[in-house]
Every structure is written in C-alpha cells, then in structure tokens.
Amino acid sequence: MTAATILIVEDEAAIRDMVRFALERAEFETREAGDAAAAQVAIADQPPDLILLDWMLPDLSGIDLARRLRKDELTRDIPVIMLTARGEEEDKIRGLEVGADDYITKPFSPRELVARIRAVLRRVRGEGGERPIEIEGLILDPVGHRVSAHGEPLEMGPTEFRLLHFFMAHPERVFSRSRLLDSVWGRNVYVEERTVDVHIRRLRKALAPHGHDRLIQTVRGAGYRFSRQV
Incomplete structure (x- = not known):
C-alpha cells in the first residue's frame, strides 16, 4: 500500500x-x-x-x-x-x-x-466489501461511500458516515457512548465521550432534509439507537 x-x-x-x-x-x-x-x-x-x-x-x-x-x-x-x-x-x-x-x-x-x-x-x-443498506428510503453504500435519501444525495463527513454505517448495520439496539467510541472511532483513539454527542448532532443535521434524523434516538441514561419505532 x-x-x-x-x-x-x-x-x-x-x-x-x-x-x-x-x-x-x-x-x-x-x-x-x-x-x-x-x-x-x-x-x-x-x-x-x-x-x-x-x-x-x-x-x-x-x-x-x-x-x-x-x-x-x-x-x-x-x-x-x-x-x-x-x-x-x-x-x-x-x-x-x-x-x-x-x-x-x-x-x-x-x-x-x-x-x-x-x-x-x-x-x-475501514469500510468496504459490503452491500448497500436501505432503511425507509435512506440508502448507505459502503463501497461507493455514498448516502442518499429517496434518491437525493446527502452530504456528511467521514466520521458521520462511519457512525451512520454502524447504526444502520445494528438497528434497534442501544449503544453507550463508550461502545460507539470503540466501534466507530477505535479502541486506541484518545477522544472523550462527548465527542460522540458532537457527531450525533452533525449526523442528525445531515439526515434532516427528509426527516431521517428522527431515526437517531437518544435513550436517556443509556446512549443512542437507530430505530424506526417512536
């Protein structure tokens, strides 16, 4: 390489x-x-x-x-x-x-x-070799590194892309900030748990045009989950 x-x-x-x-x-x-x-x-x-x-x-x-x-x-x-x-x-x-x-x-x-x-x-x-994931018109393509909502491209940074990829690959599960740091950022990265909150806000903003920001849910006292259920 x-x-x-x-x-x-x-x-x-x-x-x-x-x-x-x-x-x-x-x-x-x-x-x-x-x-x-x-x-x-x-x-x-x-x-x-x-x-x-x-x-x-x-x-x-x-x-x-x-x-x-x-x-x-x-x-x-x-x-x-x-x-x-x-x-x-x-x-x-x-x-x-x-x-x-x-x-x-x-x-x-x-x-x-x-x-x-x-x-x-x-x-x-780190991403690669996986099929696109589709949930409620939101499509993430790991190989092409693209996200679209109802056919319209969405813009987001690389960290938000990885975070969304992890959420969409593990829907309906609650993840603590520390688990997200380990899974999305990596175990050897020296960042604080509040970093997760910053990128969650940015991810929600990127998903907002078609209302998909509602899929990123805060679970008080526990963390975050990606869910279609209210």
Whole structure:
C-alpha cells in the first residue's frame, strides 16, 4: 500500500520540523505549509490523505480553514486533526463541530501523534466489501461511500458516515457512548465521550432534509439507537 501523505499546516518552523521527522520515521510522506493560504494551494495541487492543522495561523485560523474545507466538495472528506495549545473543553468542541476528526493538544509526544494519525486513517479506510443498506428510503453504500435519501444525495463527513454505517448495520439496539467510541472511532483513539454527542448532532443535521434524523434516538441514561419505532 502506498504511504499516506500528511499535510502539516503549522506556522512554527521548529514544530513543523519535529512533526515531519516523526512522521517520516513512521514512513509517512509529508508536505508542509506555514499558513492557510499556502495550505489551500498545496491541497488544490495534490489533496493529501490527512491534514494536521494548527489552530493559530497568521492569516486565517485553523478553525476557519477547517470550516472552508468541509464546505468544499473536493476537500470535505479529507480527515483533519487539529494541533493546538488550547486545551479547554469548549475549544475542543468547537474544533470537532467545524469538522475536525481528532484534536491533539501541545505539547504532545511524537508517538501519540503517529498513533492518532494511524487511528484516523484506519477509520477513514475501514469500510468496504459490503452491500448497500436501505432503511425507509435512506440508502448507505459502503463501497461507493455514498448516502442518499429517496434518491437525493446527502452530504456528511467521514466520521458521520462511519457512525451512520454502524447504526444502520445494528438497528434497534442501544449503544453507550463508550461502545460507539470503540466501534466507530477505535479502541486506541484518545477522544472523550462527548465527542460522540458532537457527531450525533452533525449526523442528525445531515439526515434532516427528509426527516431521517428522527431515526437517531437518544435513550436517556443509556446512549443512542437507530430505530424506526417512536
């Protein structure tokens, strides 16, 4: 398998050098950008397999760049890991809500960074070899990585796609947040249980145009389930 290409978007040269060294030792291909403008040029020239995105950039915040990437059809499925010195929970939630797939706070160890990158790439590449699933006009195609509702394509990020795939493959069952983290994100991923709530909200929004958001039900005190029953 060809080595994954990681775009490092970071304005501090010393951090870029450290990250590049760690990733190349782990046999990733790397590219670099010192600001959002350079990152957008690099992405347009050759979309990477994953973007490491610093929160504080000199020309545009990482949050705003992540939001732009998620709105663009050509870049919305590229996984993003935020790199930042911000450790407050609300900042983490903001990053996840605009489309980041994971979040790592500085200072971090190179081993942890590599582990998180591999975990995100496994999640993105993990589906395959299954038939489409259809429930009440909602169709998920694991091979084509598409979701449609009554023939109309629905747009959603890669994490929401995996979450929906898991739900549709296991309807009428209640899953706790910790079980969803293990099954959808993976056991070796360092994310908090509230991450599930963020992506549930985003999934419901994506399913709302034809009313399929009602299928994602909150079970108070237990977790979530995918159910046709009220």
